[in-house]
Amino acid sequence: MSAQTDAEFREFVAGRSHALLRTSYLLVGGDWALAEDLLQAALLKTYLNWARIRDKEAVEAYVRATLATTATSWWRRRWHGERATAELPETSGPDHAAGIDDRDALWRMVRRLPPRQRAVLVLRFYEDYSEAETARTLGLSPGTVKSHTSRALASLRVALDTMGAN
Amino acid sequence: MERMEQELRASLARVVESPPTVPVLSENIIQRGRRVRRRRLAVAGAAVAAVVVAAGLFLIPTRHPVAEPARLTPRGAPTVAMTYGKSPSSAVVVWPGPERHVVSMAGTTPLATVPGGLLRVSGRDLELVPENSVRRTLVTQLNSERVAVSADGRRVVVVTFTGGGRRQLQEVDVASGRVLRSVPVGPPLVAGAEPLNPAFYSGDAVMLDTGDGVVRWEPGNDQVVGAVEGYTKAIGGGRQGALAMSKPDTCDDIGTVRTRFKHWTLCGEDFRGVSPDGASVLVLSKDLRSVTVNETGDGDVRRTLDLPAAARAIGWEDDDTFLYTTAGEPQNTVVRCVVSTGGCLTVERVGDDLPVPLPDYGS
Numbered sequence: 001m002s003a004q005t006d007a008e009f010r011e012f013v014a015g016r017s018h019a020l021l022r023t024s025y026l027l028v029g030g031d032w033a034l035a036e037d038l039l040q041a042a043l044l045k046t047y048l049n050w051a052r053i054r055d056k057e058a059v060e061a062y063v064r065a066t067l068a069t070t071a072t073s074w075w076r077r078r079w080h081g082e083r084a085t086a087e088l089p090e091t092s093g094p095d096h097a098a099g100i101d102d103r104d105a106l107w108r109m110v111r112r113l114p115p116r117q118r119a120v121l122v123l124r125f126y127e128d129y130s131e132a133e134t135a136r137t138l139g140l141s142p143g144t145v146k147s148h149t150s151r152a153l154a155s156l157r158v159a160l161d162t163m164g165a166n
Numbered sequence: 167m168e169r170m171e172q173e174l175r176a177s178l179a180r181v182v183e184s185p186p187t188v189p190v191l192s193e194n195i196i197q198r199g200r201r202v203r204r205r206r207l208a209v210a211g212a213a214v215a216a217v218v219v220a221a222g223l224f225l226i227p228t229r230h231p232v233a234e235p236a237r238l239t240p241r242g243a244p245t246v247a248m249t250y251g252k253s254p255s256s257a258v259v260v261w262p263g264p265e266r267h268v269v270s271m272a273g274t275t276p277l278a279t280v281p282g283g284l285l286r287v288s289g290r291d292l293e294l295v296p297e298n299s300v301r302r303t304l305v306t307q308l309n310s311e312r313v314a315v316s317a318d319g320r321r322v323v324v325v326t327f328t329g330g331g332r333r334q335l336q337e338v339d340v341a342s343g344r345v346l347r348s349v350p351v352g353p354p355l356v357a358g359a360e361p362l363n364p365a366f367y368s369g370d371a372v373m374l375d376t377g378d379g380v381v382r383w384e385p386g387n388d389q390v391v392g393a394v395e396g397y398t399k400a401i402g403g404g405r406q407g408a409l410a411m412s413k414p415d416t417c418d419d420i421g422t423v424r425t426r427f428k429h430w431t432l433c434g435e436d437f438r439g440v441s442p443d444g445a446s447v448l449v450l451s452k453d454l455r456s457v458t459v460n461e462t463g464d465g466d467v468r469r470t471l472d473l474p475a476a477a478r479a480i481g482w483e484d485d486d487t488f489l490y491t492t493a494g495e496p497q498n499t500v501v502r503c504v505v506s507t508g509g510c511l512t513v514e515r516v517g518d519d520l521p522v523p524l525p526d527y528g529s
Contacts, residue, residue, distance in 0.1 A: 006196055013192035022182035032186050040195060045517070047199040051272075052252070073496040106177040125171060126178040153170055 005050055012059055013043060020063055026122040027071040029111040042066040064127065065137040068119045072138075109159045110152075117152040120145055203268070243513065244500060246483050246526040247279045250519040259284060259524065261297070269295050278525040280319030282340050287313075292324060294340060304343045309333050314364035314372050319528025323364040323372045323383070325351065333362070335383060335391065337372070349383065351391060365400035375400040442526070443485040446505065450480055457490070459505050469505050481523035489513070489523045 017039065024042070025035035045066050046059065053059055110118055116138070123129040123137060124145075131149075135142045243262060249271065251257025259269040259276050261284060269276075274288040283296035285304075292305040292313060310325035320340050328334045328350070336348040351362060361377040370385035373394070380394040435458075438448040446468060449458045454476035459468045475492035483489050486505050491498060498520050503510040514521075 009196065010192040013195070017192075018185060021185055025182055025185065026178055030181065040198075043192075043195045044198055044202070047195050048202060051270075069496060104177065104181070106173055107181045110174070110177070121174065122178065125174045126182075153174075156174070157170055 009047055009050060016060055016063075017043075020060075020067065023064060023122065023127065024067050024071075026110075026126055027067055027115075027119055029115075029118060030107070038067060038071055041070055045070075061137070064123075068123060068138055072115045072119055105163060106156060106160065109156045112159075113152050113155065117148050117155075120148040121152050124149055244483060244489055244502070244523065246481070246489070247276070247284065247524040248489075248500065248521045249276055249524060250516060250521050252518070252520060257519075257522075267297065276524055277313060278315050278319070278527055280315060280340055281528040282319075284524075285313070285315070285322070285340075290327075292322070292338075302343065304338055304340065305336070310363045311361070312363040312365060312375075314366050314374075315525070315527050316367045317527065321346065321367075323367075325362050325364065335362075335364075335374075349391065363400075373400040438480050439482055439525075441482050441485050445485065448480065448482065448488055450477060454478070457488075457503070459488075469508055471503060471508060471510065473501075475499075478520055479522040481525065483523065483526075491521045491523075493520060 020042075021032075021035055021039050024039040025032060028034040028038055042063050046053070046063050049062075050059075053062055110121060113121070119138060120134060123134040124131070129137065131142050131145050134140075135145045138145070140148075244260075245262050247259050247261045249257035249259050251271070257271045257276070259271060261267055261269060261279065269284055269286075271286065274286045274293070277285040277287060279285070280294075283294045283299075286293050286295060287308065290306060290308045291303045292308055293301045294304050295301040304322070305324050305326060307327040308324055309327045314323040316322070321337055322340055323335065323337045326334050326336055333351045334348050335351045337346045338344070339346050361375070362381075363375045365373045365375045365380075367373075368382075372383040374381045374383065374391070380400045381391045382394050383391050435452060436450045438450050440447055445461060447460045449460065451457070455473050457469075457471045457473065457477070457480070459470075460466065461468055473490065473492075475494060477490040478493050478498075480488060480490040483502065487502055488505070489500055489502055491500050497515040497517055499512050500514040500516060500521050501510050502513045
């Protein structure tokens, strides 16, 4: 790596790491320490591939794609924390955080989604990616993105309805 | 559903309203990146062995009997040079040796490793990149897409422009860059043959592909390039290539292939080269999911392996092992197969690179 490359990389990290850390936090399901680890891993991949990313305007998209794919692969291969389940667990008794508003309750539900569904929601509704952009970023077909989105939203709705009924 | 989406947007934005201060990441990452690069240059084995251990080993399931257990498959990094990249021109070459090192290919095309270094094409130049030294231009004004490399890796045959639209077939000594012999080539000698690509050495003769036929340059003959009747193409692969004859009436592509030793008939398969010792031929099925290794002497099948994933690139590593690469999810892999045992092991997982083993001459 040349000094110029290092300088470009430093400039990029200084300018964009805050925004990228937010995305990372959402992708890992709400853990700032893990989000930092994920961001570091994604930035390391980016640094190693810096020379190959010819369009420097595309660097941020590359990092976001790496964040999303790395987050899901971490989960599959070496995740040590919370286990994702396809079905949301039934609520048992009053929520200890019943005081918080529905928006935070919604985030708690998002955290429990399978990582790929969560990644789809983060890209679609936080990053405002289109279905096509989300598909490209995650290496999925647009149809798969659509079905992940639909299932995730349906799960959230069911969970919120259940919570409301309780 | 619309309301749900709006609430979700608001919720996601809200939970990241107050992120912690991000530590200075860039210096850490640059240091780690440099360590990663150094590790790729380090003595073969250490880093890769860790990856292999971490990644785990797997035996390729096969419908065919496996003579020996896969644990007999040697571990460790590839012992031939491998390109790592999404295309040859964007790749780096990780080059094993006393110390592994990396050669950036930036706009150049790697051809093979030879005793003096790495052969590559840069524009119209043929270059030799020695280990830990400055690259040397061996030939300028290249006019062939391919070059033939002698079995010992010490000679190459190229076609060059000599001005005025004239071309010359040259044999060049790799160590010195000296032209050992040359012959003008043009319409009088190779009628209508615009592409003229040196393919491989057959003994001291050199086979050249003209696009619709094969010609031969005999040693000591500085005047005539003779046609090889009956063959329509010269195909490369390792230290020995082969001649092929299309038979569209019976096969989709290659009909007969002749190595130095034997004629082959291949239908719907790709010839992927002869082992360094000339004893075995590697043949890949059209669907890229099955490999057959035949003996060149009598044509017997030494081994047939079903691959769990399609082979994107395949090449001999030594007389008994070959490497192939797969495009996987989430990472591409390099797999080593041992012909004598039938065992295959993942050697490296390499992210989104798609490595290609380079032919190795003269080792």
